[in-house]
Amino acid sequence: MNSRHSVIRESRATQFVLILATVAILVVLLLLPLAVVFSEALRRGLPTALAALASPDAITAIQLTLLVAAISVPLNTVCGLAAAWCIGRFRFRGRSLLITLIELPFSVSPVISGLVWVLLFGANGWLGPMLDDAGIRIIFALPGLILATLFVTLPFVVRTLLPLMQSQGATEEEAALTLGASGWQVFWRVTLPNIRWGLLYGVLLCNARAMGEFGAVAVVSGHIRGQTMTMPLQIEGLFNDYDWVGAFTIAAVLALLAVLTLIAKAALEWRIGRRGGMLA
Amino acid sequence: MNATISRRPMSRAARRSALPGFRLSLGVTLLWLSLIVLIPLIALALRPWSLGLTGLWHAISEPRVLAALRLSFGAAGLAALLNVPLGLLIAWVMVRYRFPGRNLADALIDMPLALPTAVAGIALTALFARNGWIGALLTPLGIKVAYTPAGVLLAMLFVGLPFVVRTLEPVLMTLPREAEEAAATLGASRVQTVWRVVLPALVPALLASFAAALARGVGEYGSVIFIAGNMPMVSEIAPLLIVIRLEQLDYAGASALALVMLSFSFFLLFVLNGLQARIARQSAA
Numbered sequence: 001m002n003s004r005h006s007v008i009r010e011s012r013a014t015q016f017v018l019i020l021a022t023v024a025i026l027v028v029l030l031l032l033p034l035a036v037v038f039s040e041a042l043r044r045g046l047p048t049a050l051a052a053l054a055s056p057d058a059i060t061a062i063q064l065t066l067l068v069a070a071i072s073v074p075l076n077t078v079c080g081l082a083a084a085w086c087i088g089r090f091r092f093r094g095r096s097l098l099i100t101l102i103e104l105p106f107s108v109s110p111v112i113s114g115l116v117w118v119l120l121f122g123a124n125g126w127l128g129p130m131l132d133d134a135g136i137r138i139i140f141a142l143p144g145l146i147l148a149t150l151f152v153t154l155p156f157v158v159r160t161l162l163p164l165m166q167s168q169g170a171t172e173e174e175a176a177l178t179l180g181a182s183g184w185q186v187f188w189r190v191t192l193p194n195i196r197w198g199l200l201y202g203v204l205l206c207n208a209r210a211m212g213e214f215g216a217v218a219v220v221s222g223h224i225r226g227q228t229m230t231m232p233l234q235i236e237g238l239f240n241d242y243d244w245v246g247a248f249t250i251a252a253v254l255a256l257l258a259v260l261t262l263i264a265k266a267a268l269e270w271r272i273g274r275r276g277g278m279l280a
Numbered sequence: 281m282n283a284t285i286s287r288r289p290m291s292r293a294a295r296r297s298a299l300p301g302f303r304l305s306l307g308v309t310l311l312w313l314s315l316i317v318l319i320p321l322i323a324l325a326l327r328p329w330s331l332g333l334t335g336l337w338h339a340i341s342e343p344r345v346l347a348a349l350r351l352s353f354g355a356a357g358l359a360a361l362l363n364v365p366l367g368l369l370i371a372w373v374m375v376r377y378r379f380p381g382r383n384l385a386d387a388l389i390d391m392p393l394a395l396p397t398a399v400a401g402i403a404l405t406a407l408f409a410r411n412g413w414i415g416a417l418l419t420p421l422g423i424k425v426a427y428t429p430a431g432v433l434l435a436m437l438f439v440g441l442p443f444v445v446r447t448l449e450p451v452l453m454t455l456p457r458e459a460e461e462a463a464a465t466l467g468a469s470r471v472q473t474v475w476r477v478v479l480p481a482l483v484p485a486l487l488a489s490f491a492a493a494l495a496r497g498v499g500e501y502g503s504v505i506f507i508a509g510n511m512p513m514v515s516e517i518a519p520l521l522i523v524i525r526l527e528q529l530d531y532a533g534a535s536a537l538a539l540v541m542l543s544f545s546f547f548l549l550f551v552l553n554g555l556q557a558r559i560a561r562q563s564a565a
Binding site for chain 2: 034118261
């Protein structure tokens with residue numbers, strides 16, 4: 001440490017105290033909740049926990065969660081790519097309005113993200129009675145779960161791609177075009193390889209949210225056991241039934257997913273040289 | 281929030297873009313945004329008016345609704361207020377110091393964003409219940425957290441913290457050190473320098489981080505409802521009341537309450553964008 005910097009640095013003792021305080025906050029507020037999930041899940045031993053996971057309702061919940069994510073994540077990825085192409089590569093009137101609309105779902109309460117679909121398709125909703133006559137169920141069924149998930153996970157892919165595409169610029173794509181490549185060739189051979197890690201980053205965050213979403217799907221699910229309960233909803237059901245081990249076992253699976261997401265995210269951040277935060 | 285999307289015009293070359301696919305990508309984007317975001321939100325904005333103006337007023341001025349709004353906004357405001365100094369401390373340490381386990385700490389900061397809210401909710405409840413790891417320490421002191429409004433505050437502290445840290449970190453990183461050096465050279469103590477030179481420069485970022493944490497706390501549902509106890513008039517948050525109204529098939533009442541919350545969120549978003557623009561100008565200057 002040279003003298004130039006020592007005047008704008010805290011003393012060693014102060015640094016030590018501040019670091020200690022930070023670590024204490026992180027451990028108590030963030031690490032303990034994570035640890036307690038695994039500890040409670042394994043309270044009666046691993047076999048009991050595994051048996052809870054193998055129950056028919058738990059298996060249905062896991063399958064439903066995977067199904068909802070498998071439909072909504074690709075949809076939001078493809079549309080997110082289209083939006084990133086159009087907003088990141090062209091300039092047109094209403095462009096910043098589109099950006100605002102894309103960011104909107106992040107500032108809406110999860111409960112409201114579910115409510116809007118009930119207002120459209122619920123029993124007392126705008127289109128509800130019409131769909132009911134046609135025998136189509138959206139609310140309290142799979143389509144409702146997917147719509148609510150689509151709403152809350154919409155911004156993730158675009159929001160990671162846009163800054164990346166803007167900073168890269170369009171020169172490489174224009175060069176490819178001049179050399180005679182077609183539009184799709186430019187996209188597949190130039191754009192996609194350039195943004196692949198950023199894309200993976202966005203998909204990762206989108207998937208984590210899709211599998212873990214609670215509030216929005218709680219509103220549209222109707223909580224039908226073995227039918228419309230995703231893993232987070234199953235946790236609520238078991239917890240309210242005082243099935244402590246059952247609830248925490250499913251919670252442990254989702255917590256494990258969260259930990260893996262954070263590890264993959266750190267690896268990707270290192271790869272794309274970007275730092276800090278799932279918010280961007 | 282750190283990699284802000286530029287709203288400024290792009291370079292001349294991109295403006296007269298020779299790239300194909302504009303119509304197709306714009307078409308897909310418009311269809312996607314209309315179906316998933318715009319039409320549902322319009323449905324929400326129109327629904328409460330079916331009650332008429334007086335009916336709407338009754339729906340949102342009911343004592344139970346007012347109590348829920350007061351709790352949601354009050355607890356979220358207090359949590360954001362507490363999160364700002366906590367987050368500033370963490371951001372400061374993460375940006376300026378190197379210590380063993382720093383990378384682990386950095387990953388941990390995003391935990392509340394990665395952990396599903398229902399998982400966070402039952403985990404906090406288990407920790408702070410009377411016989412929980414932390415609850416058992418607090419009970420002899422007469423402090424009850426789980427199933428009280430304090431539980432609501434705790435859950436909002438948990439979910440809001442990363443918003444504060446991640447808003448402050450990039451600003452701290454780009455803060456010019458010359459002013460600090462000048463202050464130190466002129467004889468200011470380190471405490472004086474931080475208080476008089478560093479903190480004033482951070483004010484817009486601190487306000488932005490407060491707004492972001494507040495916005496998150498107000499709308500939070502999953503992590504709160506397990507630990508809150510959900511007593512009407514005491515520990516019932518506004519999003520839960522929306523769910524209850526919906527279960528009673530009172531769509532208009534639910535959407536009236538939702539509209540009040542949504543208006544506030546948009547107002548916060550507006551303030552936040554203004555602050556972010558100010559921060560961007562400041563770091564460009």
